[in-house]
Amino acid sequence: MRAAAFYDVDGTLIDANVIHPYAFYATNDVTLSGKLGRTAKLVASLPLYAVADRLGRKFFNDIFYKNYRGILEDRLWVLGEELFDKVIQKRLFREMIDLMKRSRDEGYQQVLLTGAIEQVVKPLADYLDVDAYFANRLEIQDERATGRLLPPVLAGPEKAAFIRKYAIDNDLDLNLCRAYADSGSDIPMLSTVGRPVAVNPDANLRATATAHLWPIINAG
Amino acid sequence: MARPRPRISRDSNIEFIDDKSGARMVHYGTRFREVVLPRGSRVIYPNAPLEPLGNPRAAIRYALNHPEGADPLYAQLRPGMKLTIAMDDISLPLPPMKAPDLRELILTEILSQCADHGVDDIHIVIAVCLHRHMTGPEIRHCVGSKIFNEYYPDRLYNHDAEDQDNIVEIGQTPQGERVRLNRRAVESDLLIYVNINLVPMDGGHKSVTVGLCDYLSVSAHHNTHTMHKCHSYMDPRPEKSRLAKICNRMGEIVDKELNVFHIETALNNRMYGGPLSYLGRPETTWSQFDRAKFQASCALLERLPESARRGFFEKIPSHYELTAIHAGATEPTHDKILDACFRQYAVPVQGQCDVLVSGVPFISPYNVNSVLNPILIQVMALGYLFNMYRGSPLVKKDGVMILFHPCHEEFNRTHHPSYVEFYHRILSMGTNSYDIHQYEKEFADNPDYIHMYRHGHAYHGVHPFYMWYWGDAGRAWVGQVIVVDPENRRVPKQLGWESAPDFNTAMDMARSFLGKSQPEVTMSHAPPIMIADVEV
Numbered sequence: 019m020r021a022a023a024f025y026d027v028d029g030t031l032i033d034a035n036v037i038h039p040y041a042f043y044a045t046n047d048v049t050l051s052g053k054l055g056r057t058a059k060l061v062a063s064l065p066l067y068a069v070a071d072r073l074g075r076k077f078f079n080d081i082f083y084k085n086y087r088g089i090l091e092d093r094l095w096v097l098g099e100e101l102f103d104k105v106i107q108k109r110l111f112r113e114m115i116d117l118m119k120r121s122r123d124e125g126y127q128q129v130l131l132t133g134a135i136e137q138v139v140k141p142l143a144d145y146l147d148v149d150a151y152f153a154n155r156l157e158i159q160d161e162r163a164t165g166r167l168l169p170p171v172l173a174g175p176e177k178a179a180f181i182r183k184y185a186i187d188n189d190l191d192l193n194l195c196r197a198y199a200d201s202g203s204d205i206p207m208l209s210t211v212g213r214p215v216a217v218n219p220d221a222n223l224r225a226t227a228t229a230h231l232w233p234i235i236n237a238g
Numbered sequence: 239m240a241r242p243r244p245r246i247s248r249d250s251n252i253e254f255i256d257d258k259s260g261a262r263m264v265h266y267g268t269r270f271r272e273v274v275l276p277r278g279s280r281v282i283y284p285n286a287p288l289e290p291l292g293n294p295r296a297a298i299r300y301a302l303n304h305p306e307g308a309d310p311l312y313a314q315l316r317p318g319m320k321l322t323i324a325m326d327d328i329s330l331p332l333p334p335m336k337a338p339d340l341r342e343l344i345l346t347e348i349l350s351q352c353a354d355h356g357v358d359d360i361h362i363v364i365a366v367c368l369h370r371h372m373t374g375p376e377i378r379h380c381v382g383s384k385i386f387n388e389y390y391p392d393r394l395y396n397h398d399a400e401d402q403d404n405i406v407e408i409g410q411t412p413q414g415e416r417v418r419l420n421r422r423a424v425e426s427d428l429l430i431y432v433n434i435n436l437v438p439m440d441g442g443h444k445s446v447t448v449g450l451c452d453y454l455s456v457s458a459h460h461n462t463h464t465m466h467k468c469h470s471y472m473d474p475r476p477e478k479s480r481l482a483k484i485c486n487r488m489g490e491i492v493d494k495e496l497n498v499f500h501i502e503t504a505l506n507n508r509m510y511g512g513p514l515s516y517l518g519r520p521e522t523t524w525s526q527f528d529r530a531k532f533q534a535s536c537a538l539l540e541r542l543p544e545s546a547r548r549g550f551f552e553k554i555p556s557h558y559e560l561t562a563i564h565a566g567a568t569e570p571t572h573d574k575i576l577d578a579c580f581r582q583y584a585v586p587v588q589g590q591c592d593v594l595v596s597g598v599p600f601i602s603p604y605n606v607n608s609v610l611n612p613i614l615i616q617v618m619a620l621g622y623l624f625n626m627y628r629g630s631p632l633v634k635k636d637g638v639m640i641l642f643h644p645c646h647e648e649f650n651r652t653h654h655p656s657y658v659e660f661y662h663r664i665l666s667m668g669t670n671s672y673d674i675h676q677y678e679k680e681f682a683d684n685p686d687y688i689h690m691y692r693h694g695h696a697y698h699g700v701h702p703f704y705m706w707y708w709g710d711a712g713r714a715w716v717g718q719v720i721v722v723d724p725e726n727r728r729v730p731k732q733l734g735w736e737s738a739p740d741f742n743t744a745m746d747m748a749r750s751f752l753g754k755s756q757p758e759v760t761m762s763h764a765p766p767i768m769i770a771d772v773e774v
Contacts, residue, residue: 113693120685196686215686231658233686234651236694 021194022127029200030217033109039138042101075173075203087165094137102141111237178206255279264597266642268547269539279759284768287506290559305566317356324365325432329603336555342382362394365449368698371396399452409491415458417491420450433502442572443489459484462671465710470625500571504562504578507766511557583769592757594633598643609650612729617705620712629772636717638748645724660702669734678703720744
């Protein structure tokens, strides 16, 4: 079968969002002042992030990932592993892992497609033994993150474009492909494939899924 | 509604319509309609409800202590043994019965005996097969709060047909039918099955072989080849029902490999009780007050939105009462309960008709607390209502069925997610089961539907196919199906049916189809349940 199953990660496979990894990095900063400063700034900015996300996922990414400025690249990778062991693995939706296994047994390639950063996603991808994963990449200068994401930034329509390109490059039949996501910002991604599935959908996605008769899964 | 002139004697189920007979009430989903039948039409009414057993709890104890072909239950219990109790799911009875549910009464007696004999390794498994998993409140209604609080969820749960780590193959029939069952049930020292025999298709070898099996096992008989060879599946004789024949074969393996103690029950057909009891009686027996209640109910129901109408009926339990209970070995127990079933349901009928008229009610075994979607409308019409016979169908070969149902194109996406795709995608390709069968495995293996079955409350992905196969015998027999006054005309079209704005137009269409100006018309006044013993 020439088909793949594409999975958003936050809220779809794990009970977490992009805030959780950064909070882990913040509370594990090298210095005490760094810990306190980053954590306090994160908490104070939460309302701003909520508004930004409503305005657009890309806009949210532009604002949010500035928080990573100054963190050493090595530290990002090392803490990424620790983040998976201590936080993410405990928040996995076990039923979705079971679903992924059945999907793999049915012959679907397993692909993660997420707006989280690659340092956070790689340990998860290794654990799930997926065929490919695609995540956002932080710009690194002088071994430190600049707070900017390298293009293309995976969010909204970019995910949909990515799936179309992936399908062409891997000779996949999009009509047979599946996609799983939880957010209204992923409607373009879900609309690209023949078998979209809303997982723990937010109100926006639930309305679309209901109107278009997409299956709705509750996980966790 | 004018009071129909009584034309039947109180001992007879059959009424012939004349000019003064007046309209008859039919179910129209969550509403009712009145239909004026042509002169000479025959109306078949169900039997009146049988008198119930006076003391159900005593009857249960007696059955457990005096079983058929087996040792008494207490003699089979010993300290430290592993015991599993399996029970029928929410599809029985219909509608769900008023509290206390019969299962609660039976389980209470079983568990009391277990406690007396030091048996405490007990699991209670709801034998759903590929039906949806029951919710907590639904399970509580069945077993009562005491048992629920003590056992749920660790020792009281739904069978999971997709938990392959907990499915065990115990054998294969000479015909290659694989018997694969719930591991806990297989590995127990004793398996007790608590059954409610609402219709004669239930019970016997079907209980364990179907209720506790998986897709590979159930597909041995839930297929179009089997359904085409059931005449009808309400007739449990193997020569009449291939479904029964295969279940019996598989059941023999179960009886050989497992120690099973069956507890089977029969109910009367008192579907309606209290202020609604008049709905279960012929219109000629209604008082003026009954007539006023009917008119008021109809007026109110017409003004409510469909969801409110459904909610209204979901809150009305049935008033079924226990008429027989037997326990012990599979076949002798089942034979006695079948006798009790047919005593209640069997109505002798002479001759078939050209046109069979029937209302489709609001409920089927597969939409309790849910929506009767188009696929289930089909299963009620061509699956159940058509198959309520022994001998020969009520309607002649290539005859016409006229149905009353509004045919909303509505689905409950939590309970019936795969039905949506089946209705829109598969049925668009055709309605012949031999053609659409090729897509069955795709639905059965769909990981999303499997997830929703295992972790939600969805029917298994394959289930709409079974619902479609259930109508195969009716589809092969009936020449034309006409729906009266559907609110969505696309539904009958998608199901391969015709539609008519009113009954007179439907009759004109039937006459034209049959090429007869005066076809023989019979109205089946069910529910309540009846089974026509048709002599041709």
